[in-house]
Amino acid sequence: MEKQHHNSSTTRREFFIRCSKAGLSAAAVCASGYLFYDSSGPKQSEAETGLVSLSDYAVPDKKGVMAVVKGEDRKKTLHLALKALGGIEAFVEKGDNVLLKVNAAFATPPALSATTNPVLVSELTRLCFKAGAKHVVVTDNPINDPPSCFALSGIEQAARREGATIMLPERAFFHPTTLKDALLIREWPILFEPFKDIDKVIGIAPLKDHHRSGASMTMKNWYGILGGRRNVFHQDIHNIIKELAMMVRPSLVILDGTVSMMTNGPTGGSLSDLKPTNTMIVSTDQVAADAYGATLLGKTKNSLPFISKAEAKGLGTADYQSLNPIIL
Amino acid sequence: MNIVTTRRISQFFFLVLFLWFAVAATLGDKWWQLRGWPVNWFLQLDPLVGIGTFITTRTFYSGLIWCIATIVFTIFIGRFFCGWLCPFGTIHQFVGFLGKRNKPTPKKAKLNAYRRAQSLKYVILTFLLTAAAMDLLFGSAIFSASLQTGLLDPIPLFHRSVNLVILPLLDEPLFKLSPDQRYYETSWFIGGVFLLFVFLNLVVPRFYCRFICPLGALFGVLSRFSLWRIGQKADGCTNCKLCEKDCEGACEPSASIRISECVLCMNCLHTCPHDLITFSTTLSETGEIVSPDIQRRELISAAVSGVLLIPSIRIGGGLGPNWNPALIRPPGALDETEFLARCIKCGQCMRICPTNIIQPAGFQAGIEGIWTPALNFRIGTSGCQQNCIACGNICPTAAIRPISIEEKLGKKDFRDKGPIKIGTAFVDRNRCLPWAMKTPCIVCQENCPVSPKAIYTEDVFEKVRPGRELKLKSIQEDRLFLEAKVLIPNKLGTGDYFIKLYHSGNDTLHRIKSNTADSVSLAVKPEWEQEIPSAPPFEIVVKLQQPVIDPAKCIGCGICEHECPVLGKRAIRVSRENESRNKNHKFIL
Numbered sequence: 022m023e024k025q026h027h028n029s030s031t032t033r034r035e036f037f038i039r040c041s042k043a044g045l046s047a048a049a050v051c052a053s054g055y056l057f058y059d060s061s062g063p064k065q066s067e068a069e070t071g072l073v074s075l076s077d078y079a080v081p082d083k084k085g086v087m088a089v090v091k092g093e094d095r096k097k098t099l100h101l102a103l104k105a106l107g108g109i110e111a112f113v114e115k116g117d118n119v120l121l122k123v124n125a126a127f128a129t130p131p132a133l134s135a136t137t138n139p140v141l142v143s144e145l146t147r148l149c150f151k152a153g154a155k156h157v158v159v160t161d162n163p164i165n166d167p168p169s170c171f172a173l174s175g176i177e178q179a180a181r182r183e184g185a186t187i188m189l190p191e192r193a194f195f196h197p198t199t200l201k202d203a204l205l206i207r208e209w210p211i212l213f214e215p216f217k218d219i220d221k222v223i224g225i226a227p228l229k230d231h232h233r234s235g236a237s238m239t240m241k242n243w244y245g246i247l248g249g250r251r252n253v254f255h256q257d258i259h260n261i262i263k264e265l266a267m268m269v270r271p272s273l274v275i276l277d278g279t280v281s282m283m284t285n286g287p288t289g290g291s292l293s294d295l296k297p298t299n300t301m302i303v304s305t306d307q308v309a310a311d312a313y314g315a316t317l318l319g320k321t322k323n324s325l326p327f328i329s330k331a332e333a334k335g336l337g338t339a340d341y342q343s344l345n346p347i348i349l
Numbered sequence: 350m351n352i353v354t355t356r357r358i359s360q361f362f363f364l365v366l367f368l369w370f371a372v373a374a375t376l377g378d379k380w381w382q383l384r385g386w387p388v389n390w391f392l393q394l395d396p397l398v399g400i401g402t403f404i405t406t407r408t409f410y411s412g413l414i415w416c417i418a419t420i421v422f423t424i425f426i427g428r429f430f431c432g433w434l435c436p437f438g439t440i441h442q443f444v445g446f447l448g449k450r451n452k453p454t455p456k457k458a459k460l461n462a463y464r465r466a467q468s469l470k471y472v473i474l475t476f477l478l479t480a481a482a483m484d485l486l487f488g489s490a491i492f493s494a495s496l497q498t499g500l501l502d503p504i505p506l507f508h509r510s511v512n513l514v515i516l517p518l519l520d521e522p523l524f525k526l527s528p529d530q531r532y533y534e535t536s537w538f539i540g541g542v543f544l545l546f547v548f549l550n551l552v553v554p555r556f557y558c559r560f561i562c563p564l565g566a567l568f569g570v571l572s573r574f575s576l577w578r579i580g581q582k583a584d585g586c587t588n589c590k591l592c593e594k595d596c597e598g599a600c601e602p603s604a605s606i607r608i609s610e611c612v613l614c615m616n617c618l619h620t621c622p623h624d625l626i627t628f629s630t631t632l633s634e635t636g637e638i639v640s641p642d643i644q645r646r647e648l649i650s651a652a653v654s655g656v657l658l659i660p661s662i663r664i665g666g667g668l669g670p671n672w673n674p675a676l677i678r679p680p681g682a683l684d685e686t687e688f689l690a691r692c693i694k695c696g697q698c699m700r701i702c703p704t705n706i707i708q709p710a711g712f713q714a715g716i717e718g719i720w721t722p723a724l725n726f727r728i729g730t731s732g733c734q735q736n737c738i739a740c741g742n743i744c745p746t747a748a749i750r751p752i753s754i755e756e757k758l759g760k761k762d763f764r765d766k767g768p769i770k771i772g773t774a775f776v777d778r779n780r781c782l783p784w785a786m787k788t789p790c791i792v793c794q795e796n797c798p799v800s801p802k803a804i805y806t807e808d809v810f811e812k813v814r815p816g817r818e819l820k821l822k823s824i825q826e827d828r829l830f831l832e833a834k835v836l837i838p839n840k841l842g843t844g845d846y847f848i849k850l851y852h853s854g855n856d857t858l859h860r861i862k863s864n865t866a867d868s869v870s871l872a873v874k875p876e877w878e879q880e881i882p883s884a885p886p887f888e889i890v891v892k893l894q895q896p897v898i899d900p901a902k903c904i905g906c907g908i909c910e911h912e913c914p915v916l917g918k919r920a921i922r923v924s925r926e927n928e929s930r931n932k933n934h935k936f937i938l
Contacts, residue, residue, distance in 0.1 A: 127798070128734050164796060164912070165731045166704045167528060168377060173736055191528055232806065232894065233791050252792045252914040256782065259844035290735075290800030323873060326844030326860070 073196040073213045077270040078222040079305065080112050085338070087304035087346040089313060095140045095279050098301035102275075103148070105347040106303060112272050115153030117220040121145060121185070122269075124226050124242050125161040125176050127288055128169040134280045135289045136170070137225045139179035141277060145223065146183035157185040160215040161245040188215040195248040203264045205257060210248035211268075221272040224307070228278040228298070228314050230286030234258040235325040236318050237287045238311040239274040240266040262327035266307055266336045276302040276310045278317045308337025309344055352615045356432060360439040367391055367436035371511045375526050376703045376739050387412075389697065389745040391436070394419050395504040396571075397477075397564040398693055402746050404481040405494035405690035410747045420571060427572035431558060431565050432597060432612035437503035438558055442597055442614075444547055445554025458590040460554055463601045467559050467610060468643045472651040473501060474566035479655030481690075486656060490668060493686040495659040495717050499693030501563050509720060510543035512700035513709060532728045533699060534708045535720065558612065559599050566641070569609030573639050579611050579618070580633025581625045592617035592626055602626060605636035659717055667715040672934070674925045676713045677724040677905065680733060680769045681741035681752040684930045685714075691748035694720040698740035698749055705729035706907065707740060722749070724771065724907060726923060732908030733771065735798050772905030772923040773936075774803070774898050780920035783893040787811050789845045791894045793909035793921045803902035804909060804921075806894035810847060810858065813889045821884040827862075827874040829887070834866035841869065845892050852885040861889075900927060900937045 088105040090098040103109050113119055123137035131139055146157045159180040163170035167189045171177040177187050188194070194214035200206040216222070226242035233255055234241060243265035244251065254261040278300035285294040298317045304310040308331045315325055322328050322339050332339045373386040389412060392398050399416025403409055409416070419430060431438050449457050477498045484494045499505040513533040521530045533539070549556035558565050579602055592602045595617075600610035602617045617626050625634075665671060668685055679698060682688055699707045699722060710723040722740070726732055738757055741749040752769065755761045759768035774793075782790040794804040820832040829848060842863040848871065850857050860872040869889075898921075905923045913919040926936045 128736055129798075130736070165908070166734055167730070169703050169734055169737060172378075189528055192530075232794055233789070250914060250916065252912055255790050255792045255795070255914070256788050257843045257845075258789070260842075285800045285802055287795060288798050288800070288802070290798055290802075294800055323860075326872065329862070329872065330844070 071196065072208070073198050073211070074200075075198070075211075075213075075216055075268060075270075076219075078219070078272045079270045080221075080272050083107070083111060083305050085306050085309070085344050087302070087306060087309055087313075087341060087344045088349070089346050090301045090303075090349045091299050092301070093279065093297065093299050095138060095277065095301065096144050098279065099141060099144055099275070099303070101349055102301050102303035102347075105349060106305075108152075109145075109148040110152045112223075113149050113152040113154050113221055117149075117152075117154050118156045118158070118218050119149045119154045119221045119223065120158045120160065120215055120219040121149075121180075122222060122224045122242060122245065122271075123159055123161050123176055124237075124245060125167075125170045125174050126164045126245060128163075128165040128173045129288070129290070130173055131175045132292070133289050134227055134282050134295050135229070135287065136174035137176060137227055138277055138279070139175035141225050141275065142176050142185075143179035143183045145225065145275070146180055146185040150184060154221075157183075158188055158215050158219065159185045160188040160190075160212060162190040162212045162248060163245065190248070198268070200264060200268050203267060205254060205261050206247075206264045206268060209251075212246045212248060222269065224269070224271050224274040226274070226276055227282070228276055228300075228317060229282040229289070230284055230294075230318060232286060234262060234327060235320055236311070236315055238314045239276050239307045240311055240327065240331060242274075243269045259325075259327040259330055263330040263334055263336075266331045267334060271307065272305070274304055274307045274310050276304075276314045278302060278314060281317055283318065304344075304346075306337040306341075306344060308332050308339055309341035309346075312339040313341045313346070352618060356613075356615055359433045360442070363391075363434045364436040364439045367507070368511065371508070371516060371700070372524070372526060374512070374697060374700045374743065376701055376737075383701065383739075383743070389743065390415070391504050392508065392693070392695055392697075392745045394430075394434075395502065395564060396420050396423075397498050397502045397567055398504065398746065400567070401478070401481050401496050401498040401502075401693070402691055404478060405484075405496050410691075410745075413745065423568050423571045424574060426577045426613070427575040427608065428565065428568040428598070428612045430568060431562075432614045435503055435564075437507040438555070438612070440507075440547060441550050441555045441558055444550040445556075445597075448551035449554055454591065454594050457595065458593040461593045461596040461599050463599050463607060463610065464553075464559070465642065467599060468641060468647065469560050470562055470566040471569070471641045471643045472647050473561065474563040474570075475648055475651035476655040476658075477501070477563055479652040480659050483656045483659065490686060491660045491663045492656075493668075494690040496690055496693065497659070497717065498563060499695060499720070501561060502693065503557070503562055503564055505693045505695035506542070509539055509694060509696040509709070512696040514540040514543065516700070527705075529705075529730060531705050534725065534728070535711050536709075539709065539720070555597055555599075555612075558597075559610070565612075569641055572608055572611075575608065576630055577628055578606070578608055578630075578633070578637070579613070579615075579626065579628050580606055580631070580637060581635045582627045582629070582631065583625060583634055585623050586625055586635065587623070589622065591620045591622060594620060605638050606633055607638045607642070609639065609641045662716055665715070672925070673713050673715075676710070676718075676925055677772045677907070677923055678928070678930065679707055679722050679724065679740045679749050680757055680771050681738070681750040682722070682771075682930055683748060683750065688721070688748050688930075689717060691746040692718075692721045693746055693748075695745065696720070697743045697745060698722050701739045701743045702729075703737060703739065704731045704734060706731075706733060706911075724923075726907035726910040727919070729911070732911045733906040735906070768799075768904050770904045770927050770929045772907075772925045773900050773903045773927040774905065774907070774909050774921050774923050776896055776898060777918075777920045777922065780915050780918065781896065782915065782920065783895045785920075787813065787891055787893060789843075789891070789893055790914065791896055792912050792914055794894070794896050796908050796912045798906060798908055799902050799904060801902065803899050803904070804896050805899060806896055809893050809895060810849065810890040811893055813846070813891050819887070819889065821887055823884060827871040829869045829871070831867045831869070836864050836866050836869070838865050839863055841889065844872075847890050847892060849888045849890045850885050851887065858890070896921070903927070 088102040195210040196213040231237040393412040393415040396416040517531040597614035598612040706729040778784040782788040862872040
C-alpha cells in the first residue's frame with residue numbers, strides 16, 4: 022500500500038491530477054447510471070419472434086388422385102401405385118429437394134409395424150433420386166429417444182443406404198409457427214429446419230389403431246412435426262389432426278396398410294396386435310387416404326371425427342370413391 | 350530421452366485416453382461411439398475397485414481382473430500408477446505446478462516436505478475397506494457389505510466428475526455428443542467436490558494424492574516390498590533439499606525415503622548436485638521407511654467406525670421396512686444390499702443412458718447410496734426404452750447385471766419369468782385430466798409400450814359444468830336450440846362432446862359437431878323411434894377415457910410419467926412397488 026505522508030505538502034500538480042482522476046471516475050459512474058437506468062422494470066417475456074410457416078408442397082395438376090394396390094410385397098405395391106398415378110416423375114422433378122416425413126415415433130423393430138417400414142423408406146428414396154432429386158431428407162420428431170427410434174426402426178440404415186440425409190430433431194431445428202384460422206397451432210414450435218429449401222414433401226405412415234383418436238394414419242403422421250409439450254393437444258385430438266392437415270399440404274401421402282396394427286395402438290408391441298391387410302394406398306388427398314384406411318381398421322367416418330373435420334375444412338374428401346381411385 | 354519427459358508423456362497420454370473413453374461412452378455405432386472401446390479400462394485397472402468388489406463379493410467380475418496386473422506391477426516397482434498413469438493425479442500435478450512455479454526453491458521444497466497428515470489417507474482406506482468387509486463379522490442384513498470406496502477412489506471420482514458435470518457443461522456448446530442438453534441431479538455437489546480437490550493443489554501440491562486418496566494409500570501399502578526404489582546410493586548429502594523441490598509424493602528423498610509415499614515422479618533423480626539419488630534395487634544409504642506412518646489407535650478407530658457407521662445408518666430401516674418407494678433402480682440392478690456391495694458410483698450408466706433418465710441419487714437411496722443410479726422420469730427424453738440394455742452392459746462391477754433384451758422383455762428363455770419390472774405406475778386421480786378435470790387426454794395409455802397395454806381405459810360420459818341452467822327450446826333436424834345464449838361458440842365441437850337426451854323412458858347420446866352460443870349441431874341426424882317432446886330434459890356430456898393401471902402388466906418403464914402433460918408433479922408416477930429385484934416389494938397377488 023502506498024503510504025501517505027501527513028507532513029509532505031501536496032503540490033498543485035499532484036492535487037490537479039488527483040482531482041481529474043476523481044472527477045473522471047465520478048463522471049464514469051454517473052454516465053453508467055444514466056445509460057443503464059431502467060424506469061419501467063422487466064416486462065412479461067414476449068412470445069418468440071420470427072414465426073415460420075410451411076409452404077404448400079402440393080403438385081398443382083395432380084389434385085385428388087389416389088391409387089390402392091393390394092399385395093404383400095411393399096416394393097411391388099408401391100411401384101404399381103406410383104405407376105398408376107403417373108410415376109414418381111409426376112411428383113418429383115429433376116433437382117427437387119424431397120422431404121420424407123416418416124413415422125419413427127417409437128424405438129421398436131420394423132416387425133412390430135409401429136413405425137414406417139424401412140423398405141418403403143429405401144425404395145422411395147431410391148425412386149426420388151432416380152427421378153432426379155438433388156437431396157432426400159428423412160425426418161421425424163419421435164416420442165421415444167430419437168437416435169434409438171431411427172436406429173431400431175431400421176429407418177436410419179435404410180435411408181442412409183440409399184443416400185438420404187437423416188435429420189434427427191435438435192433444439193435449434195424448432196421454430197414457432199402460427200397457422201391461419203387455427204385455434205391450437207399458434208406460436209407453436211415445429212420441426213422447421215428440415216423443411217428449409219424443400220420442394221416436395223411425402224408423408225409415409227403406417228396404418229395403426231390409436232386409442233385416443235381412433236386411428237393413426239397420414240394426417241396424424243404430421244404430429245411428428247410438432248415440438249414443445251405437444252402432448253397437451255391430446256385434449257382436443259380431432260381438431261389438432263385437422264389443423265395438422267391444414268398445416269402440411271403434401272405432394273403425396275403413402276398409407277402403408279400392408280400390415281396394420283389393429284389393437285394396442287399406437288405402440289403395439291406384439292405380433293398379435295397386427296393383421297395382414299395387404300393394401301398400399303398412395304394419394305394426393307390425405308383425407309381420402311385416411312378414409313380408405315379407416316375401412317381397413319373396421320372403422321367408419323363417423324367414429325373418426327377428424328376425418329369429417331378435415332373434409333369440412335376443404336382439405337380433401339372423405340368420399341374416396343368420388344376420386345375414382347385406381348384399385349389394383 | 351529424460352525419464353521425467355517420458356513420465357510427462359505417459360501422464361498426458363493416459364489423461365487424453367481417459368477423456369477419450371469418456372467421450373466414446375456414447376450410445377451409437379459411429380466410430381467414436383461405444384462400439385468396443387474399452388471405456389471401463391481405467392476403472393478395471395484400479396485395484397481399489399477390484400479389491401473393493403473382491404472383498405464384498407469374493408470375485409473379480411469380468412474386466413476387473415485387470416487390477417491384478419496393476420497390483421503385481423506395484424509390488425515390484427511401487428506407486429507407478431500415481432505418478433505415471435492416474436489421470437486425476439496428472440491434473441493435480443499440473444495444477445500444483447501452476448501454483449508453485451514462481452516460488453523460490455526453498456519455498457517449493459517446504460511445500461513438498463513430508464507432513465504427518467499424509468497418514469490420513471490410510472485412515473480413510475481402512476475405513477472404506479472395513480465397511481466393505483463387515484459382513485465377515487455378522488451375517489445379518491444390517492452388516493451386509495457396503496462398498497463406499499467410489500466416494501473418494503480417484504478413478505470413479507474423476508469418471509463421475511467428467512461424465513456428470515464436465516461433459517454436460519461442454520457438450521452442448523462444443524461437441525454435440527448428445528442431441529440435447531444432458532442434465533444430472535446433484536451436479537453442484539459432484540462439481541464442487543471436483544473443483545475443491547483441484548484448487549487445493551494451490552495450497553499444497555497434490556493435496557488430494559497426499560492426504561485423501563485411498564487408492565494411493567492402497568498402493569502405499571502394496572509398495573512395501575518393491576524391488577526398485579528411489580534412494581541415495583552413497584553418503585554425502587548436504588541436505589540442500591533440491592531433490593524435494595518438485596517431489597510429488599512428499600516422500601523425503603533427502604532423508605530416509607518414505608517408500609509408501611513415493612509416486613515415482615522421478616523429479617529428484619537428476620536434480621541432486623552430488624548425483625546421489627538413484628532408482629535401483631539397492632537399499633538407500635540413508636535408510637528407508639517402508640511402512641505408512643500410522644498409529645495403531647488410528648487404525649483401530651478407522652476400522653471400528655468402518656464396521657459401525659454404515660450399520661448405524663441402516664438402523665434407519667432404509668434397507669428394511671423403510672425402503673424408499675421413490676428409488677427406482679435401472680433394469681437389471683441387483684437387490685439393494687447386493688447392489689450397494691458393488692456400485693462404485695462412477696456414473697458410467699448415467700453417461701451411457703440414451704434417455705438421460707439414470708441420475709446420481711441424492712439421499713433417496715440413503716446416505717450410503719449417494720450418487721448411485723436412480724431413475725428420474727421428469728429429466729431426460731423418454732422413459733426406460735424397451736430395447737435398451739446399455740446400463741447393465743457398461744456397468745464395470747455388475748451392480749446392474751448385463752441382461753439381454755430377451756431377459757428384459759421376458760421373451761424366449763425368459764418367457765416364464767416375464768419382463769423385468771423396475772416399479773409400477775400409479776395414476777394420481779386428483780391430478781389426472783380425465784379423472785379430475787373432465788378433460789380427454791390418455792397420453793399415458795397411448796405411450797405405454799407394453800402389449801397388451803398396462804394402461805387401459807374406462808369409457809365414461811360425464812356431465813359438463815353448465816355454468817348456468819340449460820334449457821332446450823326446440824329440436825329441428827340435427828340442431829338443438831337453447832333458450833339462452835350460454836355456450837362458448839364451437840367449444841363443444843372437438844368430437845368428444847355429446848348431447849344426452851332423456852325421452853320415452855331412456856336416454857340417447859348424440860355426438861356434437863359444432864355449436865353456437867345458443868344452438869348445438871349434431872354430427873349425425875338422429876332418427877327418433879317415437880315422436881319426442883319438443884324440449885326433453887338433456888345434458889351436455891363429455892366422453893372420457895379414464896386410465897387405469899394393470900399392475901400385473903406394468904413394468905415401471907416410466908414412459909407414461911415422462912409423457913404426462915401435467916408437467917409439474919406428474920399425474921401418473923412410477924413407484925418402486927413390484928420391482929423384480931426384490932420379491933418382498935410385490936404388492937399384488
